[in-house]
Amino acid sequence: MEHEATNATLLEREDLTDTLSIVRVRPDSGRVPEFHPGQFVRLGVPRGPAPQAGGRPGSRPGRIRYTRRAYSIASSPRVTEWMEFFVVLIEEGKLTPRLWDITPGGRLWMDAEAKGEFALEVAPAEADVVMVSTGTGVAPFMSMLRTYRGQNRWRRFVLINGVRVAADLGYRAELEQITREDPTVIYVPLATREPEGGSWTGLRGRVQTALEPATYQRLAGAPLDPAHCHVFLCGNPQMIDDVELLLGQRGFVTDSRTGRGNVHFERYW
Numbered sequence: 729m730e731h732e733a734t735n736a737t738l739l740e741r742e743d744l745t746d747t748l749s750i751v752r753v754r755p756d757s758g759r760v761p762e763f764h765p766g767q768f769v770r771l772g773v774p775r776g777p778a779p780q781a782g783g784r785p786g787s788r789p790g791r792i793r794y795t796r797r798a799y800s801i802a803s804s805p806r807v808t809e810w811m812e813f814f815v816v817l818i819e820e821g822k823l824t825p826r827l828w829d830i831t832p833g834g835r836l837w838m839d840a841e842a843k844g845e846f847a848l849e850v851a852p853a854e855a856d857v858v859m860v861s862t863g864t865g866v867a868p869f870m871s872m873l874r875t876y877r878g879q880n881r882w883r884r885f886v887l888i889n890g891v892r893v894a895a896d897l898g899y900r901a902e903l904e905q906i907t908r909e910d911p912t913v914i915y916v917p918l919a920t921r922e923p924e925g926g927s928w929t930g931l932r933g934r935v936q937t938a939l940e941p942a943t944y945q946r947l948a949g950a951p952l953d954p955a956h957c958h959v960f961l962c963g964n965p966q967m968i969d970d971v972e973l974l975l976g977q978r979g980f981v982t983d984s985r986t987g988r989g990n991v992h993f994e995r996y997w
């Protein structure tokens with residue numbers, strides 16, 4: 729596994745900001761692995777130049793060592809030629825600075841199998857699904873929305889995305905368009921660091937602001953109530969811990985392997 733050749737090409741990249749990109753990756757096989765919306769694959773970038781003949785004992789020329797990281801798939805499984813990911817650059821990180829060096833046509837490695845148990849299927853079709861994300865954590869919810877919209881898979885799909893500044897809101901135009909077309913989809917973007925008096929007219933504060941009972945009721949048109957809602961949390965692990973605690977105080981139960989709950993999560997680190 730450690731020495732496989734690159735097996736995929738970076739097809740396209742859309743830069744939202746200097747540190748946020750939507751990237752599309754095409755596997756050499758011509759067909760992406762099967763997956764459920766909510767799952768992830770690992771991407772890998774070579775750690776350095778391939779070791780040369782005469783390198784450390786046992787090394788073979790042309791072998792490649794990779795840094796690999798997990799990425800939620802943002803595209804729908806209906807798209808079979810490529811997968812889309814929404815990635816933030818971590819300046820001091822190992823993988824993302826190297827990903828930013830790859831231009832379209834450049835090579836990388838991608839898992840041949842998708843993984844993960846973060847899936848809409850755990851929620852019954854009559855539930856309100858409440859998707860709470862920070863930053864790039866919006867990605868798996870895009871896959872779910874792109875795949876299941878119009879199929880009566882929820883009563884309401886409430887997508888809450890908390891970012892530092894409005895420019896970090898991934899998929900904003902697509903989401904606003906979807907809400908115009910589909911009254912079951914409610915999009916709630918929030919910004920924590922937009923300057924007062926600037927052009928941002930949306931909600932300010934962390935995602936918890938949108939979960940305050942009166943605010944949530946106003947935005948969603950129904951209460952955030954454990955009898956009718958399943959909450960999915962994705963992104964910053966501190967947000968997940970804090971929101972899990974808050975929801976626990978309101979009667980929600982975290983999903984676990986031992987029993988079915990109505991809070992599900994995917995931690996990014």
Ligand SMILES: Cc1cc2nc3c(=O)[nH]c(=O)nc-3n(C[C@H](O)[C@H](O)[C@H](O)COP(=O)(O)OP(=O)(O)OC[C@H]3O[C@@H](n4cnc5c(N)ncnc54)[C@H](O)[C@@H]3O)c2cc1C
Pocket residue numbers: 768797798799800801813814815816818820821822823824825844863864865867994995996997
């Ligand atoms: C299941 C899963 C799905 C993931 N999906 C995505 C995704 O869709 N998009 C994405 O950008 N990342 C995603 N990640 C995170 C990703 O795997 C890497 O950790 C990230 O790209 C940083 O890699 P790095 O090697 O550059 O930095 P590292 O050396 O791994 O540095 C990690 C540090 O960067 C910060 N960090 C890592 N990821 C994020 C993030 N997404 N947003 C804010 N801060 C972060 C944290 O402080 C973390 O400790 C996911 C992680 C998991 C476990």
Ligand SMILES: NC(=O)c1ccc[n+]([C@@H]2O[C@H](COP(=O)([O-])OP(=O)(O)OC[C@H]3O[C@@H](n4cnc5c(N)ncnc54)[C@H](OP(=O)(O)O)[C@@H]3O)[C@@H](O)[C@H]2O)c1
Pocket residue numbers: 747816817818819862863864890891892893896919920921934935936964966967968970
């Ligand atoms: N986004 C950028 O503009 C930017 C620019 C340069 C570098 N980076 C790099 O990217 C990394 C990730 O940045 P990011 O902004 O995508 O992700 P992030 O740090 O996870 O922040 C995303 C949003 O989550 C909020 N948040 C943090 N902790 C929370 C909690 N416990 N509960 C609820 N909400 C919480 C943040 O609010 P707060 O603002 O209150 O923390 C912010 O609104 C940074 O570590 C940095 O290295 C980002």
